[in-house]
Amino acid sequence: MSDKFTKSMARNIFIGGSLFFFLLFVGLTFDTMGSLPKRDHRENITPQVANGKMLWEENNCIGCHTLLGEGAYFAPELGNVYTRFGQNKEVIKAFIASRPVEGIPGRRSMPQFNLDDQQLDDLAEFLKWTSEIDTNNWPPNVQG
Amino acid sequence: MALTLSTLAIGKFDLIDSIGGGPLVAFLLITIFIKSAMISEYFMGLKVVRWRWRMIPLIYLIIVCGLIWIAYNRA
Amino acid sequence: MSETNLTQNQNREEYPPGDLVIWIFIYAELLVFGVLFLAYAFSRSNNLELFNESQKLVNQEAGALNTLILITSSYFVVRAVAAIREGRAEQCGHWLLATMITGSGFIVVKLYEFSEKFGAGISLSTNTFFTYYLSMTAFHFMHVVLGLIILAAVWFKNRRGGYSQEDHMGVETGASYWHMVDLVWIILFPLVYVIR
Amino acid sequence: MKYESQGVAKLYFIAALAxxxxxxxxxxxxxxxxxxGxxxxxxxxxxxxxxxxxxxLIVWLLFGFMGAAYYLVPEESERELHSPMLAKLLFWVFLVAAGLTVAGYLLVPYSTLAELTMNDLLPTMGREFLEQPTITKLGIVVVALGFLFNIGMTILSGRKTVINIVLLTGLLGLAVFFLFSFYNPANLVLDKYWWWWTVHLWVEGVWELILGSILAFVLIKTTGVDREVIEKWLYIIIAMALITGIIGTGHHYYWIGTPEYWQLLGSVFSALEPIPFFMMTVFAFNMVNQRRKDHPxxxxxxxxxxCAVMAFLGAGVWGFLHTLAPVNYYTHGTQITAAHGHMAFYGAYAMIVLxxxxxxxxxxTHGKPANSNKAQVVEMWGFWLMTISIVFITLFLTGAGILQVWLQRMGDNPQSFMSAQDSVAVFYWLRFAAGWFFLGGLVVYLYSFFVGGEPQEESA
Structure with a gap:
């Protein structure tokens, strides 16, 4: 009865099964790509927003913060920071600009990144755009 | 085979089920169970196989139908 | 088919027919569908009105027709297995062909149904009911396609004389998978199309 | 060691441990x-x-995988490595690239590093786990290609076993899915969607093939169980891993702007993701129980x-805890994720390399199958210290995560992030303490290489 269970069949199921589900995944990806424009409001991605994202990356913000829940868990979620800060870009800009260079004794503190006003504005625009993505109502509350 | 065809006839009868109601749902679930059990028992040939293998689809069907029943009653 | 099995009824078989691996796969697939069914049932009980409203839009006739088609084709594949067990490879091929033709019938009806839905502007994201309806039926649809591919492979091998009375595990394996596809549909159809 | 060229693995393993x-x-x-703070x-x-x-972590695991491949493939293929020289050359290239990158992280501000490496030409930096400068990423691709060429040539011209074919498939997938890390559109949702094609399809996809094949190799060698049996298991386990894991990517598509149906698909398939890990545990214990010899x-x-047990606990159980969409709605992006990540990575990937x-x-080191009894005892102390520490780290982070969710995400008066962090600080202190035990375990483990003593022979 040992050949009730053949290696070639096991292999076929591995290959067939993986291929099947990978194709399914590709199909779902197509569907997702089709329905994303309605959810991410890409028409609002101005050069400013794009530059804001670049600044976000080049200062490694993800190394402490989460953005839509992904990133490090050391500092607050920023996907909804625009909402949390009263839908006010100026508050965000002022917060980033006012970080002390030497930190706060005994506490976590955001580094001082020395961004100029234009850069601060781009970054805030990026965070504003991010807050408008349809995330199926995540996070559960404004605290993120 | 005849039995399968007769359950199929009931399956067709399902079409006019638009009144709803608990007994009908139960009835449908029971037909599901009978039909699927027949597939696994006769078509798949599990009737002549050791209990270990035979029980898996049957238990599966009982759990699935049972939980669907619970879900429908919750509504 | 009950006659062919009568002789074996006394001493139980150690393993189900076909390759054991396919059974592990079948059980796994049943598990996936089972979870989907239950998710559907419980999700429905939370959105009763939405589900009942949307369910009116699905094509019950097409679903019922497909049930008939699948059970018939499942019966054909039973005959195919019975034929090869008696060593009649040619008959086995005919029955396999009949299975595939009926199986393709399912595909045609289903495609018609999908085009009807997409034509009406319904997609995965329309509402929760259609997320379930489309993902479950489409997922099942892909299993039908896969089942047909498996059966076609079996058919080709059979035509080249690959199976005999002694060695026909491939036929049984393909048949078992096809029955699983049928089994799932038998639960899926009443659940999604009819019960409310 | 049956083939001389297997020895290149030693370099890779030393770098990995460093x-x-x-x-x-x-x-x-x-x-x-x-x-x-x-x-x-x-x-x-x-x-x-x-x-x-x-x-x-990523780089040492890659060193470990490469070392494992260089050791395993010649033995499975029954021939010398295609080019041991290339393997050594790529080792130094990779090590220098990794060293320079880490030095870059530490010595200059990240934005300066981005400027120095001309990130603006092809921006790929600053995304979680893919922080490496674009030029380093290109270097990884070159190293991976050379490595695949070397391994591929060896396998294709030698004996092809299930183990080395699966390993090759996994390594190939590793290289292919890494290419998605070069795609970084300005649209954050798209960026995140494709980012997971690298990250998820690595750790819950092709890496599992690598894990499975290395585990199968070690089990064949140490238990003497029939290759046929082990290879069948290997196929079934990796089949289940990919069947559940590919659509399981959906559990990352709940809240990043992607359509709602991913909540259903992601939940269903990732709920089944523990199955392959459970099978792996059953498999490993079965094989050891059926062993035909007592390996020294x-x-x-x-x-x-x-590895089998901890992978099941970390990836399977801790993954399942927060994978269902209604649960994940509250736990997404909290310390619970961190808890799962620590145990899963240690259990599945760190332990298989070790x-x-x-x-x-x-x-x-000495051509014998086993170190002296004394050295092994020390090594096993290292094993238990590290493993138990990671269990505690995971438990403390889970405690922190549950409390964090409770304070920050539930209730009518949710606390702000920072005040919730202050409230869970006691768990962070405990985790810090457990971390020292882990380091202690690591030191003991490393010490075991220097214990010496009379190596053990194969027992009849």
Missing amino acids: LFTAQIIFGLIMAFQYVV DFLFPEIPFNVARMVHTNT NKAAVLWALG AMISYSMPFM
Whole structure:
């Protein structure tokens, strides 16, 4: 009865099964790509927003913060920071600009990144755009 | 085979089920169970196989139908 | 088919027919569908009105027709297995062909149904009911396609004389998978199309 | 060691362990920064420490996988490596690239590093786990291609076993899915969607093939069970891993702007993701119970069994805890994710590399199958210290996560992030303490290489 269970069949199921589900995944990806424009409001991605994202990356913000829940868990979620800060870009800009260079004794503190006003504005625009993505109502509350 | 065809006839009868109601749902679930059990028992040939293998689809069907029943009653 | 099995009824078989691996796969697939069914049932009980409203839009006739088609084709594949067990490879091929033709019938009806839905502007994201309806039926649809591919492979091998009375595990394996596809549909159809 | 060229693996393993040590030290720095926020600030801010911690992890695992492949493939293919020279050359290229990158993280601000490496030409930096400068990423591709060429040529012209074919498939997938890391559109949702094609399809896809094949190899060698049996198991396990894991990617598509149906698909398939890990545990114990010989290298068997169990707990159980969409709605992006990540990575990938090192190092250092009894006892102390510490780290982080969710995400009066962090600080202190035990375990483990003593022979 040992050949009730053949290696070639096991292999076929591995290959067939993986291929099947990978194709399914590709199909779902197509569907997702089709329905994303309605959810991410890409028409609002101005050069400013794009530059804001670049600044976000080049200062490694993800190394402490989460953005839509992904990133490090050391500092607050920023996907909804625009909402949390009263839908006010100026508050965000002022917060980033006012970080002390030497930190706060005994506490976590955001580094001082020395961004100029234009850069601060781009970054805030990026965070504003991010807050408008349809995330199926995540996070559960404004605290993120 | 005849039995399968007769359950199929009931399956067709399902079409006019638009009144709803608990007994009908139960009835449908029971037909599901009978039909699927027949597939696994006769078509798949599990009737002549050791209990270990035979029980898996049957238990599966009982759990699935049972939980669907619970879900429908919750509504 | 009950006659062919009568002789074996006394001493139980150690393993189900076909390759054991396919059974592990079948059980796994049943598990996936089972979870989907239950998710559907419980999700429905939370959105009763939405589900009942949307369910009116699905094509019950097409679903019922497909049930008939699948059970018939499942019966054909039973005959195919019975034929090869008696060593009649040619008959086995005919029955396999009949299975595939009926199986393709399912595909045609289903495609018609999908085009009807997409034509009406319904997609995965329309509402929760259609997320379930489309993902479950489409997922099942892909299993039908896969089942047909498996059966076609079996058919080709059979035509080249690959199976005999002694060695026909491939036929049984393909048949078992096809029955699983049928089994799932038998639960899926009443659940999604009819019960409310 | 049956083939001389297997010896190149030693270089890779030494580099892997060195980077492992660096990873743990930076882990401790971060654990301390969690409770004393200004520790080493502004010289090594948290984000830099984290980058070093996660990147050294990835790189040491890659070193480990490559070393494992260089050791395993000649033996399976029954021939010498295609080019041992190329393997050595690529080792130094990779090591220097990794060293320069880490130095870059530590010595200059990240934005300066981005400027120096001309990130604006092809922006790929600053995304979690893919922080490496674009030029380093290109270097990884070159190394991976050379490595695949070397391994591929060896396998294709030698004996083809299930183990080396599966390993090759996994390594090929690793290289292919890495290419998605070069795609970084301005649209954050798209960026995140495709980012997971690298990250998820690595750790819950092709890496599992690598894990499975290395585990199968170690089990064949240490238990003497029939290859046929093990290979069938291997196929079924990896089949289940990919069947559940590919659509399981959906569990990352709940809240990043992607359509709602991913909540259904992601939940269903990822709920089944523990199955392959459970099968792996059953498999490993079954094989060891059916063993036909008592291999003198007890430590390697312990690592292999430990890997199967911890992978099931970390990836399977802890993954399942927060994978269902309604649960994940509250736990997404909290310390619960961190808890799962620690145990899953240690259990599945760190331990499999350590198992391979444990199995192969005795052959490469003195040509005998096992170290002295004394050395093995020390190694097993290392095993238990590290493994138990990671269990506690996971438990403490889970406690922190549950409390964090409760304070910050539930209830009518949710606390702000920072005040919730203050409230869970006690768990962070405990985790920090457990981290020291882990480091202690690592030191004991490393010491075991220098214990010496009379190596053990194969028992009849």
